[in-house]
Amino acid sequence: MKRDTITLASPPSLQFLLVHPAHLVACGFGSGLSPRAPGTVGTLFAWLTFPWLRSSMSDFELLGFLLLCFLGGILAVHKTGVDLGVIDHGSIVWDEIVPFWLVLLFCPAHWLWQASAFCLFRFFDIVKLPPARYFDEKVKNGFGVMCDDLMAAGHTLLVLAILRFVLT
Template sequence: MLKKSTAPGWRFLFTHPAHFIACGCGSGLSPWAPGTIGTLFAWASFPLLQLLMTGTTLLAFLVLAFIIGVAAAQRTGADLGVVDHGSIVWDEIVPFWAVLFFCPDGWAWQTAAFFLFRFFDIVKPQPARYFDEHVKNGFGVMTDDAFAAAYTVAVLLAAQALLSHFALI
């Protein structure tokens, strides 16, 4: 059994498709802050998703990616012996893609989104903390980050509304 902080090797990544997905195409194998690296992977890959899909198609893809993520995280966590192993970063990737989908346009907004998402993912305000601490399966792994994404989007949209109210944007 691996410790939560011990990253599996590249070989593990290719032993099952669930491992490749859950470990974020390899981004979760980073020895340094795999959750942050997974979020950066999401940010870097989102423009490709936008080229391939728009609107409701992209939203449907995100829902499907979440559902697949539940199964992939469940299998990978079981194989690693740790439900929410640090190398499992699909739970950062899919919710951050959702954040970027709802994020106002521009690098400043996306940068704010990145830092807010990482903050909420680390702090885990309720109900994210409940899912992190009590729902010990793939659904819990994915859902606590979905709440971090929801908090991030709420703060971004509130900031956008406030700034536009004062004609600052």
């Protein structure tokens, strides 16, 4: 496939999404094509799809599924980033989806806890506290892209645990 000159600000076309399964996955089944805030839209996609995942798997099965999604995501994100010419292109949102599913797995089911988790996750994904910043700046491949959001998930879960301890 011939590479288009795609910038971080412009999403790829729907045709690009359908050229390779890795593109479909990495771009969050189309949620990453949003012209505005694709990371937020991808995280919203994760939140909206989580109830279906939750109802169809046990905790152990869901953890295994998330591990497979993370490992497969490393490959899909890397392939898509290479094809787009930017390893962490804005339209790649699988790195938001899988870690946020993990956050929701450990988050209380109440909508207020989940909304707080959503806001915290987006905050930590944008701010990139260490070690997320290291993965974002130094590890320029699919593993680095996936890991910086996994670190944001870890920070989110830590804050949620502290809040739960203080409030209950």
